[in-house]
Amino acid sequence: MLEVFNTLTREKEPFKSIEPGKVRMYVCGPTVYNYIHIGNARSAVAFDTIRRYLEFSGYQVDYISNFTDIGEKLARTATAEKTTVAAVAAKYIAAVNEDSAALNIEPATYHPRATENIKEIIDLVTNLVEQGMAYEVAGDVYFRAKKFPEYGKLSHQPLSELEVGASQRTNSEETARKEDPIDFALWKAAKPGEVFWESPWGPGSPGWHVECSVMAIKYLGKTIDIHGGGEDLTFPHHENEIAQSETFTGQKFANYWLHNGFVTVGTDDEKMSKSLGNFVTAHEALSQFDPQAIRFFMAATHYRRPLRYTEAGLDDALAEIQRFKIARANLLYRRKDAVAGNDVAIDGQRHLFVDQFKTAFDDDFNVQNGLAVIHEYVRFMNKYALNPEIKLDTLMALVQQLDQFVEIYGVDLSQTVGLDAEVADLIVKRNAARAAKDYQTSDEIRDQLTAAGIILEDTAQGTRWRRA
Numbered sequence: 001m002l003e004v005f006n007t008l009t010r011e012k013e014p015f016k017s018i019e020p021g022k023v024r025m026y027v028c029g030p031t032v033y034n035y036i037h038i039g040n041a042r043s044a045v046a047f048d049t050i051r052r053y054l055e056f057s058g059y060q061v062d063y064i065s066n067f068t069d070i071g072e073k074l075a076r077t078a079t080a081e082k083t084t085v086a087a088v089a090a091k092y093i094a095a096v097n098e099d100s101a102a103l104n105i106e107p108a109t110y111h112p113r114a115t116e117n118i119k120e121i122i123d124l125v126t127n128l129v130e131q132g133m134a135y136e137v138a139g140d141v142y143f144r145a146k147k148f149p150e151y152g153k154l155s156h157q158p159l160s161e162l163e164v165g166a167s168q169r170t171n172s173e174e175t176a177r178k179e180d181p182i183d184f185a186l187w188k189a190a191k192p193g194e195v196f197w198e199s200p201w202g203p204g205s206p207g208w209h210v211e212c213s214v215m216a217i218k219y220l221g222k223t224i225d226i227h228g229g230g231e232d233l234t235f236p237h238h239e240n241e242i243a244q245s246e247t248f249t250g251q252k253f254a255n256y257w258l259h260n261g262f263v264t265v266g267t268d269d270e271k272m273s274k275s276l277g278n279f280v281t282a283h284e285a286l287s288q289f290d291p292q293a294i295r296f297f298m299a300a301t302h303y304r305r306p307l308r309y310t311e312a313g314l315d316d317a318l319a320e321i322q323r324f325k326i327a328r329a330n331l332l333y334r335r336k337d338a339v340a341g342n343d344v345a346i347d348g349q350r351h352l353f354v355d356q357f358k359t360a361f362d363d364d365f366n367v368q369n370g371l372a373v374i375h376e377y378v379r380f381m382n383k384y385a386l387n388p389e390i391k392l393d394t395l396m397a398l399v400q401q402l403d404q405f406v407e408i409y410g411v412d413l414s415q416t417v418g419l420d421a422e423v424a425d426l427i428v429k430r431n432a433a434r435a436a437k438d439y440q441t442s443d444e445i446r447d448q449l450t451a452a453g454i455i456l457e458d459t460a461q462g463t464r465w466r467r468a
């Protein structure tokens, strides 16, 4: 049974979806004013990995992730790039899509944009004003946070501390307008030259928090199963989403709140963010390293833990993918002499690996323990590849099983990126020669590879190779 750590209760809880066999999941997407940084990519990879495991477990997943395509940040980029807000949004949405494809992140069921949902946003804000939970001041509309009895339930902090945090986030002009510093904006009056929509409170545009409430409710329903995002979104963003949504619908907004950890860089594990100026964009990273290695590196760290972004980590991830590919290739090489049929004992052992893998992932998506199972499984495959007699159905089932395990980490082993196909082919031939005790051939192949600058290392986990 799957258990997930719920930020709302700070406990691991059994996961039970609202509708059997179906998961409704919302993950906060990026504000599209620049290339996404590694931290955004990590969040997208973490929740894509979770989604893939839910699908592996038999759930149909409705996955919604938004694009924030309006706001001050886009306006600033538009001025800097001498273009329009719409052009900025189009450019960076295309870039996010390109980076996501390179990282093998499955497209969401739908990627709604804030600008497509203005009518629904105005309807929600109108309702909150009518309920007396929100008020208009000089064309802005604010939510009366303290009137929502459970305000702070997600962040687990006393109101006094949240007040300090909230006042640090807004400018003094806005604070002066609000009844209470902790109130947050649902609608902002348009400043001269800004993109705006007509509303009951005059020309303006939505606050950031309200768009996620509207899109989650519109595309997934009043109560959703999982709401995800980076841990820095817990307060105020997610706290405010809960207050608005639950006031609007009168129902619980999300049953499980999942938050991914930060990405750290450098020796002091400083949080990576654009404001610190130490960020690496996903675009830069993808042009410098094997995209599959970046994906695997990110997916193989538990989502709640900080991810230490280092080149050594990426190199290790690449070497690991190569070990999987070689194990796969070694076994597929035996297809030519495999006999028809199925080896029941081997198949039974394969199922035990699947059970162990599920046990690992059912514990709040424990990717590290899942990986330990895959390592054992690869040793098992390598051993079977040396069997004098190979059964074809078993061979194919073993290969497909490996593919399925690593697909949850977003790795596609049929791709040859990062492994020179010719080198892999020669390693497979050499291993086959060694298995047949044809040491003359195996030595010849090693010499051939050495001459080509490829160093081979035979380990218990199979043959590794690196460039000299």
Ligand SMILES: [Zn+2]
Pocket (backbone or CB within 6 Å): 027, 028, 029, 212, 229, 237
């Ligand atoms: Zn959001």
